[in-house]
Amino acid sequence: MLPAVILAGGLSRRMGGGDKGLLLLAGRPVLAHVRDRIAPQCGRLALNANGDPARFAGLGLPVLPDAVPAGVEAWPGPLAGVLAALDWAAALGAAGVITVASDTPFLPGDLVARLAAAGPFALAAGTEDGGPRLHPVCGLWPVGLRDALAAALAAGERRIGLWAQAQGAAVAVFPAAAPDPFLNLNTPDDLARAEAALRHEV
Numbered sequence: 001m002l003p004a005v006i007l008a009g010g011l012s013r014r015m016g017g018g019d020k021g022l023l024l025l026a027g028r029p030v031l032a033h034v035r036d037r038i039a040p041q042c043g044r045l046a047l048n049a050n051g052d053p054a055r056f057a058g059l060g061l062p063v064l065p066d067a068v069p070a071g072v073e074a075w076p077g078p079l080a081g082v083l084a085a086l087d088w089a090a091a092l093g094a095a096g097v098i099t100v101a102s103d104t105p106f107l108p109g110d111l112v113a114r115l116a117a118a119g120p121f122a123l124a125a126g127t128e129d130g131g132p133r134l135h136p137v138c139g140l141w142p143v144g145l146r147d148a149l150a151a152a153l154a155a156g157e158r159r160i161g162l163w164a165q166a167q168g169a170a171v172a173v174f175p176a177a178a179p180d181p182f183l184n185l186n187t188p189d190d191l192a193r194a195e196a197a198l199r200h201e202v
Contacts, residue, residue, distance in 0.1 A: 094143065
């Protein structure tokens with residue numbers, strides 16, 4: 001099974017800063033919900049985050065800091081987390097790695113299977129009223145992209161979806177569901193929506 005990395009290296013500005021993944025959702029950290037959704041679908045699992053890794057000790061996952069090429073400013077966005085994931089997967093001898101966002105507690109149970117079926121390099125898209133919407137942090141990345149991604153980061157690239165599609169990424173479209181499998185908890189209102197959705201599931 002492919003390894004996977006939960007990307008939690010962002011600044012969470014719209015949530016007021018700090019670690020979104022450590023906010024409580026139904027009495028448990030958001031990251032615990034994400035971990036429990038993706039863990040049955042992958043092999044080794046790690047967390048990408050910056051700063052003191054001790055704050056994530058309760059999750060029982062290795063913590064990988066962003067991989068930032070020389071000369072690149074700190075916090076270069078999710079592509080640096082993807083590069084860290086690729087480096088880790090390469091060290092494990094894996095051909096690719098799954099990445100997911102740290103604030104998506106309702107990930108599909110067939111996320112990895114659908115991404116792998118789309119090809120060795122694929123991004124997830126959810127189905128919405130206006131058609132598919134790309135969720136590029138959730139993807140399958142081949143380790144052969146490491147050098148190209150490091151060069152792109154050093155050149156100033158920060159747009160994860162556009163860069164990935166320019167490299168030939170396929171798109172795996174997931175059907176609409178309730179709750180939204182790709183709901184991002186970007187604001188306190190989003191967190192409240194997730195709480196309500198979990199109460200409805202119970």
